[in-house]
Amino acid sequence: MKSSITQGVKMLATGSAVPDLCINNELISNIVDTSDEWIFNRTGIKERRILSGSTSLIDIAALASIQALDKTNINALDLDLIILATSTPNDLFGSASQLQAKIGASRAIAFDITAACSGFLIAMVTAAQFIQNGSYNNVLVVGADVLSKWTDWSDRRTCILFGDGAGAAILQSCSLLENNILGFNLNTNGQKFDQLNIQYEYSKKEDLFSTGIKGNFKYITMNGKEVYKFAVSKVPQSIQCCLSSLNLSVKQINWLLLHQANERILNAVASRLMIPSEKVISNLSKYGNTSAASIPLALNEAIEDSRIQSGDLVVMSGFGAGLTWGTLILRWNA
Structure with a gap:
């Protein structure tokens, strides 16, 4: 079979951003029955960053994206595609379009990928396919999550683990010889989906049009x-x-x-x-x-x-x- 790869993919630059609020293990030990030693010995974690106030997923995703763009010779208007890997969107319909607007990348197609902790890699592979087959030249890939809003802070098994942050990479088409x-x-x-998930729990409320389908997402389990x-x-x-x-x-x-x-x-x-x-x-x-x-x-x-x-x-x-x-x-x- 003839290969459909017409060009290579080069990673031009990266960027990252985290919230200002730092929550260390000592503070968590005031919330649940644990200690800095217990958490660190079992996880290797000493602290984590948590979104606060009006700061959103899109705010930190935009900061990471702009940081990456600033390291290149292209700007937001040069982007053809934006892929946002997140499982905690601002909007259940997707947040990539909000990121596109936030950074002024009005010429870029934008969509979300939901694959939790594998999301950034899957987004990178997806971006690479679009570049390799000649569809797009400049692609922004962002991995961003705010798991703090889905964390049960009374559950010692999970509240010690998660933090919020964003990271970005700029990919660009290149010759096959330059491909990296x-x-x-x-x-x-x-x-095995139920080993790590955020379940949707149906309520018993019923109305004329939505019998048995209303409910709410729970916390991370x-x-x-x-x-x-x-x-x-x-x-x-x-x-x-x-x-x-x-x-x-x-x-x-x-x-x-x-x-x-x-x-x-x-x-x-x-x-x-x-x-x-x-x-x-x-x-x-x-x-x-x-x-x-x-x-x-x-x-x-x-x-x-x-x-x-x-x-x-x-x-x-x-x-x-x-x-x-x-x-x-x-x-x-x-």
Whole structure:
């Protein structure tokens, strides 16, 4: 079969933004029966950022987007497409159009992708397909979530984990020789959807037109043991599969960037792949689990502080609700 790939994909720049309000473990211990030591030993988290006041998902997504654009030679009017990966939209019908308006990208098509903690990777893969087949040249991909508004702050199992944030990446078409999005592997197991979700609970209220269909979304629920087993089993398999498809080996990885869910998961995945800890990127202690924002937030920080150097092979892997998981391999070129 003839390949439909007509051009390569280059990541031009990244950006990130987090709310100002910082909630540390000591403060949470005043709300539920826990402690800084208990939280940190089990998760690796010391603090997280939470939206407050009138600040919204779109506000932090726009800040991350503008930061990324400012590092390039293009502006918002040059964007052809905006993909917003979020599971916590401002509007249930989608929020990408609000982001488009906020940053002044009036020529861009904009839509949301909902895939929780795997959302940014799936959005990146989607963007890459549009570029590779020649449909669009400049694409903004944003991962942003405000899980704090769906967190039960009386539930010690979940309230210690989540924070809010946004991360962005600018992708641009290039020659096949300059291509630096090397490959991907995506997976879903819908049979396990109930291990991590935000359920919709039907009410008993009835009226003439909507008998039995009214209700409300509840809080985040998670089977921590099952999610841990799923992640440490499936993520290494996905990474190995993706590397093999590109004839690359684990030894060639310069940086492993996993969804920032729990330090135990990060360590277990790295251990199974025999990747040393100094090659694992983590900012979990500062932000907690920011869902779709976690990978681009950590990626941007690692690029800004010069840990990631031009030519480095970066393996990114997301996993979470759905259940969904996947890998994207990037050769960073500054």
